[in-house]
Amino acid sequence: MSAPAPLRASPILATVDFDRDGIQHGFLRLPYSRDDSAWGSVVIPITVVRNGTGPTALLTGANHGDEYEGPLALFDLAASLRPEDVTGRVIIVPAMNQPAFAAGTRTSPIDRGNLNRSFPGRPDGTVTEKIADYFQRVLLPMADVVLDFHSGGKTLDFLPFCAAHILPAEGEEVRAQEARAFELVEAFGAPFSVRMLEIDAIGMYDTAAEEMGKVFVTTELGGGGTATARTIRIARDGLRNLLVAAGILKGEVPKAATRWLDMPDSDCFVFAEDGGLVEFCADLGDPVTKGEPVARLWPTGRTGVAPAILPAGRSGILCARHVPGIVKPGDCLAVVGVEVPGAEDMEGPGPREIEEIA
Structure with missing residues (x-):
């Protein structure tokens, strides 16, 4: 049996030098020939701030293009961070799925x-697959800590939380990786914190980072296709807190009164x-109370028809809801979380979350 053919090099070219000290603002340039630009490109803004040796943080937003707290916090950081503030390296990509971000859509309008x-x-796949391949084979291997900002986009709105995953593999190194991620979640200092257990993590950026042994942290900060002053502030403060806790920025992490939520099952x-x-x-x-209505769904095709009652499957607090007001069959309408003690008081795996919907 012949050996598999080696993967070709990524077609994406970086206009920055990841190993040079100082600050650089540039692009990841992906050739993309199309009707309106025969030799065109997808250009993804990137900033690299490096000062000597130390850990590397890879900071990303707009993995989904209609989520805005992350890009706002990261564009701000790219404009304000100075090399003398840093020990190590910070790689900032405010809009990793640039085509989706420019269109204000969850998925890429190209493919x-x-x-x-x-x-x-895949380096020879679609535009989206080529972007994923570059992160997989070029950017993630450089990183020690990865923070990927998310929020609810145009179809969900969340209580603002920071989260990390319960890792499925065994071993002391994995448990140390997991514990470090939860330390950074707590340092982030969001109003709510979640220990997530993904049921189907195939194809996720999260999984790619974690399988490389990277410390991975994520968020869900609001949603509704916009960002508020409060959620932007949470993103900015949490970002700097995490970089301080990671040993990349100088300073102290303020003690935050975060509340831990458990989302243990499909109920x-x-x-x-x-x-x-x-x-x-x-x-x-x-x-909300188990069995009591969390929402009513009114039919819109005729008047005089009673609404369908949608009960909560468990008691807790409403931590996510659908937006906008018109829904389709199969849409996730609400998520209920159960408040639990702080992480240090938990037994077993602690709070968990079913996989991100959609």
């Missing part, structure tokens, strides 16, 4: 690719079985 389901990617999720106009019976952060 409909969901970047967070496209890893490890946390409420799905629409029919389309209609949703009326929520609770707001984000409100308590």
